[in-house]
Amino acid sequence: MSPGSSTAISPRARPCISTWVRNLPNGGRSAPTRARLRLRRWSMSRALIQLASVPPDDLAAQDRTRREAALQLTWAAKQNTDMVVFGGPDPTARADLLQLLTLAGVLGLRSGIAGGISRLGDDAFLERLVGSGLAFASLPVFGEDAVRHDALSPAADFQTTRDVLKQLQARDVEREARVILRRENLSRLAAIAESLFAYAPLRIVFAFEEAGATGSMPPLDAAARAVIAALLVLADSPMRPDGAELAFSGFPLCAIHVFPDRNADIAPWRTELLEASAAASGRIKTARCEGCAEKSRCGGVEARYLAVSGDAELRPIPTTRSNSFVYRPTGRIAPFDIERCPIQNGKIPVGNAARRLFLANGDGVDVYETDSGDFTDAEIDRVRRELGQIYLDLSGETLHTDFQVEMAKLHPHPACVACPAYINCPGVWMREPADVFALAEAKLLPWLEQLSGEILDVGGGPLRYASLFGRLLAEGRIRYTAIEPSPPALLTTFIERHASSARLLPIGIEEYPAPQARFDWALVLRSHNHFRDLDLAYATLFAALKPGGRLIAVDNTAYGMVRSAEAWDRLAKLDGAPHFEHYRNHTSEDALPYFIRAGFEPIERHPVGPRTANQWLVVLRKP
Known part of the structure; x- marks a missing residue:
């Protein structure tokens, strides 16, 4: 019996779940906007539903939040989601967690949990979760030993966390260890990851997030460089076993723009759900993000971090641009006597001097023009007149790899350079004899x-x-x-x-x-x-x-x-x-x-x- 399959649901549970869905607005056929905003999809097949903490004696709040979660589940199922992950301060503390896992199974969704793990140390409860369809668990980790972990962890101690990892490993539940970045553990990321290798296969994620932990979030730049340094060390570590995946999350793309295959936030995103993801995770963008080439893909930074540290560390990524423009042939003028210039005599219209060029060829000139939208007239004019960087293609190749062999430098005819009208004229160009x-x-x-x-x-x-x-x-x-x-x-x-x-x-x-x-x-x-x-x-x-x-x-x-x-x-x-x-x-x-x-x-x-x-x-x- 596979986790999350409908056969794992008891006959007694089915009527309850069916009634629950039937009583939702529109029979669960659509989810309201507020529910969608709390649904985070971090891949084409996985979504996060944040579960609020509810006092055990507040039955009305329990019922309301359970219905909201059910709306999100039904909407996720309609998006062809493979797995939903229930997150929040401590999803295991919710009395209705087993019901939510069961409902996910009815809807054809696999289930996971992320965040606090207060009850996962209870073997009997963990067994019930697995029986109800639990297929994934993400656990916060703060240090490689009891002293360092327990000093920062707001909930489960070191030994409980490691015992739960071992129990999940024994039950073949997909595992993720989220190494929550703090100033106090930033210099020991590689050691923390290596201490988790024994629980492979699992994914180790260096997470730049608040997570309710003690200690303080490190500066964004320092955290990004520490994560990169750890990834470089761990990628080639002989200690790293097969199945120990390395990733990071919570960073804006301007902080870590390398290792896109290790960025747990963008591999891959569904564009229409990106803003929903940011809302669910508490991450936002600021005015500094305007104009950034990666704004649409980036999830931003945690609002709580920005409230304390500001956004000066954000460095918008510029847009790439072309480094060349092309003149294409549009005609020929022959004969063309440069000493009795027909342009200067008004017999040939100049047109747009920046975007037109005459190339000397035999007794006449070949006419070339560019309609490049990558360069303005002023930029083209600077390339021609100030820098003099116009070349003749010798190879006919679409991409040049050896400029010295495939291109010949052109320069304006000396008579054109000396002509007072040259400033408003395309000029006649000829090959430069030197190998520039x-x-x-x-x-x-x-x-x-x-x-x-x-x-x-x-x-x-x-x-x-x-x-x-x-x-x-x-x-x-x-x-x-x-x-x-x-x-x-x-x-x-x-x-x-x-x-x-x-x-x-x-x-x-x-x-x-x-x-x-x-x-x-x-x-x-x-x-x-x-x-x-x-x-x-x-x-x-x-x-x-x-x-x-x-x-x-x-x-x-x-x-x-x-x-x-x-x-x-x-x-x-x-x-x-x-x-x-x-x-x-x-x-x-x-x-x-x-x-x-x-x-x-x-x-x-x-x-x-x-x-x-x-x-x-x-x-x-x-x-």
Whole structure:
């Protein structure tokens, strides 16, 4: 007999439950808004119903709250929910818990409980719960031993909690241990998790929540970094048995934006129930969340925490954007004599000077235009005139991986640059003879050759300097740490090949629990524009570097691409929305204030200009 099946319900219980449902408003066919707001669905098949604490002698309150719970159960069943979890201060203290479990079984729902466990230590009561369909239990945990756990736990002591876990394990009930984060246990998260491995299979969730516990909630930033550090340690721990899953919950997405598969709050959400979830859990969003790219997926932060600590720790995630725009062919003008410019003579209409371009070709010019909605006219004009970053596509590929081979730099004709009308004219463009990409690399490589000691490479993939780093590792000149939230196979293989002197952390710089003053060099090689929070990123790097340590920052500005009709057609036929990775398209001038604000001193700077590639370089020093 499977837990929660209708065959587990006694004949005596059936009429009672049927009458109960029949007496609900509309026969239980719909749930009122207030009931829905208390229903939290954290996955496609699981929902949480909060049960209020009711005095045992208040029969009217018991009946009212039981009816509310029944409404939520019937509504959950209509949403094709697989399991409902009864939460609250202590669901086991409710006299009607067995009835609710039975009703869930009648409706075809599996049942679970979460929160206080005052009666689960009673073997006979636990047996009745399992017989009524209990298939899941979530227990709060505060420490790895009796002294630490009992000092923080508001209810069950250490020994009771561990005994209940063992009894649930013996009955094959799905288990979750919620490690409630407190200032007092933040430094011992890995040890707490390891003490729970004996009860596998189970899920261990690091929970940023109030939970009625003693002690105080830690600062959001400190809690997020402690959880990330614990996950990094535990993920590769030889002590971790099969079936011991690791997760976290209660954090806004701006606090922990990595390990989405371990985020118990979003894997996966039903969008229409997200706000209901936040209401049920007491989590809210603030005005700082407006404009955040993850607002719709994020559950916010506990209102009680915000009331005490404020929302200054919230860092809205910017929206990603394109780093390039495309000029497509629209015609040809021939002949075209630049010395007797037909544009200047008024024979050819200029049109929108920013969005139009003439490319010299034989005795005439090919006409190109862009209708990009990702860039304003002013942004396009800056890319063309101030930065001079327009390129000709040589490969016809939809995605370029080797700019030096696949792209040729264009620059305006000298006659156009000297023309007073050029400011309002598309201009005639021609190929740049110099290999601007090779010149840009020639400025960077001498600095990389100087690397020695401890190296922190932020955004290590796709690791285009693997050969150089591999040689420095083989020579024993460097020890290499790469931070990359989505490590490609090339980087993973490189780290495995040099395992004795290299390691990989699959996180972003914003989540990095940086050791103080450890590294000699920090590398930001084409990852600056990928950072979500530049101030936090460079403050972290500044703290991680030793005094006198160097930071090498390289990135690319936005650029325009002149493509053939065939290449444009292939682009236009691509399915789905484009995948953007840049949060911005900074030049070195745009980036410099962030470096200086973090405390760095510039040593050398190579900005982008009309006769350079779109790659800038800044070398800085920590005083």
